[in-house]
Amino acid sequence: MQSSSERTDEASAHPRIGALDAARGIALIAMATYHFSWDLEFFGYLDPGTSTHGPLKIYARCIASSFLFLAGFSLVLAHYPHLRLQSFLKRLGVIVAAALAITAATAIATPDGLIFFGILHSIAAASLLGLLFLRAPPLVTMAAAAVVIALPNHYRSELFDAPWLLFLGLSEHLPRSNDYVPLFPWSGALLLGIAAARIARARGWLETFARLPEGPRWLRWAGRHSLIVYLVHQPVLISIVYLMSIIVPPAEPDPIQSYLASCQTACQAEGSEAGLCTRFCSCTLDRLQEQSLLAPLQSGAILPDQDERILKLARECSAIGQ
Numbered sequence: 001m002q003s004s005s006e007r008t009d010e011a012s013a014h015p016r017i018g019a020l021d022a023a024r025g026i027a028l029i030a031m032a033t034y035h036f037s038w039d040l041e042f043f044g045y046l047d048p049g050t051s052t053h054g055p056l057k058i059y060a061r062c063i064a065s066s067f068l069f070l071a072g073f074s075l076v077l078a079h080y081p082h083l084r085l086q087s088f089l090k091r092l093g094v095i096v097a098a099a100l101a102i103t104a105a106t107a108i109a110t111p112d113g114l115i116f117f118g119i120l121h122s123i124a125a126a127s128l129l130g131l132l133f134l135r136a137p138p139l140v141t142m143a144a145a146a147v148v149i150a151l152p153n154h155y156r157s158e159l160f161d162a163p164w165l166l167f168l169g170l171s172e173h174l175p176r177s178n179d180y181v182p183l184f185p186w187s188g189a190l191l192l193g194i195a196a197a198r199i200a201r202a203r204g205w206l207e208t209f210a211r212l213p214e215g216p217r218w219l220r221w222a223g224r225h226s227l228i229v230y231l232v233h234q235p236v237l238i239s240i241v242y243l244m245s246i247i248v249p250p251a252e253p254d255p256i257q258s259y260l261a262s263c264q265t266a267c268q269a270e271g272s273e274a275g276l277c278t279r280f281c282s283c284t285l286d287r288l289q290e291q292s293l294l295a296p297l298q299s300g301a302i303l304p305d306q307d308e309r310i311l312k313l314a315r316e317c318s319a320i321g322q
Contacts, residue, residue, distance in 0.1 A: 017077070017206065018214030020070065024223030025215070027066045032233050034060050038178075039234075039241040044250035048258060049265035064119055064181055065189040071123050072130055072193025076201065080134050088131075095124045098231060102179075110178060117167045118179035120230070125167065126187035133194055138202075141195040149188035156271075174271045259285055259294060283317035 038051040050056060079088060099120035106115040133141045152169055160170040169182025200206055214220055222229050260281050267277035288294040291313070296306055 017209050017212075018220055019209060019212040020073070020077075021220040021223030022215035023066075024070055024226045025219035025221075027063060027070065028222050028226055028229050028233070030059070030063045030066075031230070032237065034063060035234055036237050036241075039237050043241050043245050044253060045241075045244075047253075048261035052265060052269070064122075064186060067119060068123060068126060068186055068189035069193040069196070071127065072190035072195075073197040074193075075127060075130050075190075076134065076194055076197035077206075079131075080198070080201070083131065083134065088127075092124055092127060094227065095120055095127075098227060099124060101231070106178060113176060113178035115177055115179045116175075117182060118177070119181045121167070122181035122183065122186050123190070125183055126190040129183070129187050130190050130194055133191060138195040138198045141191050141198070145188040145191035145195065147188075148183070148191065149185040152184045172271065174269055176266070176269055255294065256285065259288075259297075280317050284314055287313040287317065 034051070034056065037046065037056055040046045041048065041051050051060070078084065099118065102115050102118060102120060106113065133144065136144075156170055156172050158172045160166070160168055161173055165171070166175050167182055169184040169186070174180070200209065263281035263284065264274075264277050267280060268274060272280075285294070288297060288310070291309060293306055293310055293313075297310060
């Protein structure tokens with residue numbers, strides 16, 4: 001995401017790269033298509049877990065990486081070789097304010113999937129980290145990016161399960177969130193963007209990039225105002241799908257398949273293996289059906305004694321699954 005102050009500084013330091021604006025615009029279109037699939041799932045048009053597993057999961061990760069890479073590239077254009085502190089802090093403040101607005105909105109609308117460290121939070125935090133590498137040799141920056149990207153796959157600890165450390169992405173148990181983009185591994189994409197921009201600048205490629213086809217004007221406009229587009233697009237998409245649900249309601253889901261899919265999704269989101277989650281969900285389904293608890297659980301009309309019974313059978317199935 002890019003603010004007006006950053007655009008002004010970028011233009012004053014380097015030739016305007018319209019292709020970069022178009023790239024942001026393309027990333028926004030990709031993001032909107034992914035969020036539309038998420039909205040369809042939320043309203044029941046797609047099976048639970050469709051947007052968070054398989055090809056769509058890979059798609060979402062590519063989109064997030066592209067935003068962070070472009071943010072790193074733009075950081076060099078705007079603030080290398082000289083950091084324009086006032087414009088940087090202004091841009092940072094705008095992004096942080098937008099991130100807090102997203103957190104507040106999701107706390108009200110979807111508290112179970114609260115976005116406490118999403119893409120905007122990640123861009124803000126990674127930009128601060130990126131300042132340390134603006135003048136570093138590109139090879140050093142790329143090495144740091146490799147470490148940041150690889151670390152979560154090789155090291156996790158319950159020490160990082162504390163709520164105030166979840167933004168790092170090194171916790172043993174992953175939190176539930178509709179958009180979780182922690183520093184590890186995602187800031188690695190921003191560092192790669194910094195390294196790429198430094199190499200391009202050193203080799204005189206920026207002038208060449210400035211002469212690349214810029215794409216249609218509306219696409220470049222979206223790229224230049226990416227933060228506004230980001231904040232507005234999801235309410236618009238949700239409104240569209242909501243109207244669809246009134247005109248053409250989604251088919252009633254099969255309660256058993258719905259439970260298994262949602263259970264599997266929640267289980268794997270916490271970092272458990274797929275096989276373990278399959279055994280756990282099958283076990284809990286059998287116990288819920290035996291005790292006539294499946295319908296109350298899915299409707300949300302759970303009595304206190306039923307809640308205790310559900311927690312007990314979940315613990316039993318967890319022990320059996322392991």
